[in-house]
Amino acid sequence: MQIKRLAVVGCGTMGSGIIQVAATKGLEVVGVEGTRRQAESARARLDEGLAATLGRGKITAEQAEAASTRATFTDNLDAIAGSDLVVEAVYEDVDLKKDVLGKIDKIVAPEAFIASNTSTIPLVVLAAATNRAPQVVGLHFFNPVAAMKLVEVIKTPVSEPDHVQAMVDFARFLDKSPVVVNDVPGFVGNQLIVPYLLDAIRAYERGVADMESIDDVIALGFNHKMGPFRLSDLIGLDIVHDMAASMYEEYQDPRFVPPVLLKQYVRLGLLGRKTGRGFYTYEDAS
Ligand SMILES: NC(=O)c1ccc[n+]([C@@H]2O[C@H](COP(=O)([O-])OP(=O)(O)OC[C@H]3O[C@@H](n4cnc5c(N)ncnc54)[C@H](O)[C@@H]3O)[C@@H](O)[C@H]2O)c1
Known part of the structure; x- marks a missing residue:
């Protein structure tokens, strides 16, 4: 068709x-x-x-x-x-x-x-x-x-x-x-990328490094276009949160529990690029 x-x-x-x-x-x-x-x-x-x-x-x-x-x-x-x-x-x-x-x-x-x-x-x-x-x-x-x-x-x-x-x-x-x-929750892409984004937020919460440094390590060390905090802002922090919650619901795997910091940003309405501020602040928000 x-x-x-x-x-x-x-x-x-x-x-x-x-x-x-x-x-x-x-x-x-x-x-x-x-x-x-x-x-x-x-x-x-x-x-x-x-x-x-x-x-x-x-x-x-x-x-x-x-x-x-x-x-x-x-x-x-x-x-x-x-x-x-x-x-x-x-x-x-x-x-x-x-x-x-x-x-x-x-x-x-x-x-x-x-x-x-x-x-x-x-x-x-x-x-x-x-x-x-x-x-x-x-x-x-x-x-x-x-x-x-x-x-x-x-x-x-x-x-x-x-x-x-x-x-x-x-x-x-x-x-x-x-x-x-x-048809498995998260399919291929999000089954792999969501735990990575959540792990990056938890690393920041544990004080491993600041967000910019974590982003730099991934972007410069692994040749990614952007690190996990910039990628989360691009995706939308509410979407990252909801993906994590939905995959936790399905898998009951603690890797998918949304980190506290992510919840706090979502509750504040700081959702990333689309609202002009998420983990970073954007001048050119649409
Ligand atoms: N953002 C990403 O990077 C990304 C990537 C791939 C897939 N997705 C998926 O795509 C979907 C949308 O995500 P998004 O980032 O575009 O979200 P978004 O928040 O930018 O857009 C959602 C839109 O749905 C509209 N909406 C809500 N209820 C509605 C209704 N009853 N009738 C008509 N419109 C309604 C809202 O007004 C809003 O404009 C989600 O399922 C998300 O998981 C998102």
Whole structure:
């Protein structure tokens, strides 16, 4: 099945990135947010993302303009009717996602696909909230979506090979490099990266070194683009917290318990780049 009409529900950091990439490739995309005001912010996020990609010389001004006009934003979920694929990218909260997926399931045609961009929640839990479990898959994009090539395509025990292939083809159409992964909490990427981020926070809490020094060790010593504190700020500290909590819930492994310092930052609303301050302070927050 070829995806011609795309909808994205939840147009924050990830959702707006997915919309940007799809609209740049020529798809008409409907973006749904919780309120009209949030829908307006989502439009602004898309346009900022396009401007940044234009600034890096990856697209022309005409392409940015055309992509912007292919996206529409609304707070009315009914606007997703007629979509071949709906990508859910709301907060990493299992009850919220189940509620949203159940609603999506009632609106779109029976043959449509529903994908979740969840980082850690088992797809089977989300699929069970719908009446189309075989057509519910994971499409796990990476942040920032416009720049990162990887998409983990998550299959469940009831995914048909042609469903998985349709999602692989869709990811390739977006110029991404899909990797098919089984439905285990955290999949491949977050199962490995989340304990690393949490260990870095615990090392700081134990007084091993300050945040900048820990970041420098990883960036300079291991040739990573950024260390764990800058990466956590990029991901969003609330998302790091929720990923950890969700994986702890599933594995009951103390490695996944969210550190106290992370909880404190989240409770203070210091969520990283997206709020202008997390472990570091950012001048150019969007
Ligand atoms: N941030 C990352 O690095 C990253 C990477 C890969 C996957 N993810 C996953 O993507 C999902 C979204 O993460 P994010 O970083 O974009 O979060 P975010 O907080 O930036 O965006 C979430 C958006 O969902 C919207 N929303 C909440 N409830 C809604 C509803 N009922 N209807 C419509 N919109 C609603 C919010 O208004 C917000 O704009 C999460 O599942 C997260 O785990 C995040």
